[in-house]
Amino acid sequence: AAGVIQSPRHLIKEKRETATLKCYPIPRHDTVYWYQQGPGQDPQFLISFYEKMQSDKGSIPDRFSAQQFSDYHSELNMSSLELGDSALYFCASSNRVGSYNEQFFGPGTRLTVL
Amino acid sequence: DAKTTQPTSMDCAEGRAANLPCNHSTISGNEYVYWYRQIHSQGPQYIIHGLKNNETNEMASLIITEDRKSSTLILPHATLRDTAVYYCIVREYTGNQFYFGTGTSLTVIP
Numbered sequence: 001a002a003g004v005i006q007s008p009r010h011l012i013k014e015k016r017e018t019a020t021l022k023c024y025p026i027p028r029h030d031t032v033y034w035y036q037q038g039p040g041q042d043p044q045f046l047i048s049f050y051e052k053m054q055s056d057k058g059s060i061p062d063r064f065s066a067q068q069f070s071d072y073h074s075e076l077n078m079s080s081l082e083l084g085d086s087a088l089y090f091c092a093s094s095n096r097v098g099s100y101n102e103q104f105f106g107p108g109t110r111l112t113v114l
Numbered sequence: 115d116a117k118t119t120q121p122t123s124m125d126c127a128e129g130r131a132a133n134l135p136c137n138h139s140t141i142s143g144n145e146y147v148y149w150y151r152q153i154h155s156q157g158p159q160y161i162i163h164g165l166k167n168n169e170t171n172e173m174a175s176l177i178i179t180e181d182r183k184s185s186t187l188i189l190p191h192a193t194l195r196d197t198a199v200y201y202c203i204v205r206e207y208t209g210n211q212f213y214f215g216t217g218t219s220l221t222v223i224p
Contacts, residue, residue, distance in 0.1 A: 033211055035211075042217060045211035105158045106157050108157055
């Protein structure tokens with residue numbers, strides 16, 4: 001079965017640079033979620049989109065922005081990168097009108113800021 | 115914010131049942147209990163969820179107490195590949211994000 005696809009899988013950036021992470025949800029899923037997991041920490045919710053509209057916002061820094069496109073893929077844009085942004089970034093998708101609404105997570109993008 | 119309490123770590127012998135407890139004493143009537151696990155830096159994997167009845171699927175069983183203030187995830191025959199961090203999460207059925215708590219680090223011992 002198709003899973004959530006994230007690209008790139010690994011990304012290395014310098015401080016103050018920008019980065020764009022992409023997420024392709026499972027076909028027919030209408031909701032996308034972004035999570036950040038720092039080293040040794042638990043996943044923290046950043047932001048979510050439902051039918052291309054932002055539906056909820058968590059601990060996402062103002063330097064980050066995200067959107068969901070007409071094909072339901074989503075991009076997380078990160079600017080003025082800081083050392084503390086080094087983390088695993090997970091995207092998850094769900095079908096809100098599905099019977100269980102569980103979230104399916106992608107493999108993550110490992111961002112390293114030098 | 116996380117609304118659950120789990121032991122930090124547990125060990126289980128390979129082939130035996132692993133019973134992972136979770137306290138969610140402030141759970142409300144429309145909140146479900148979800149279980150996910152994360153195997154070393156991989157994306158969290160859905161295991162099971164339930165409202166008030168016990169649930170079973172091919173991966174695990176979920177036992178929810180009658181007052182719904184706690185639950186237990188049961189892996190009936192633990193294997194080495196079940197070594198992971200297990201997260202118990204409560205959320206409304208139509209809710210949005212998951213709030214991950216600290217989770218239980220389960221180590222399956224040969």
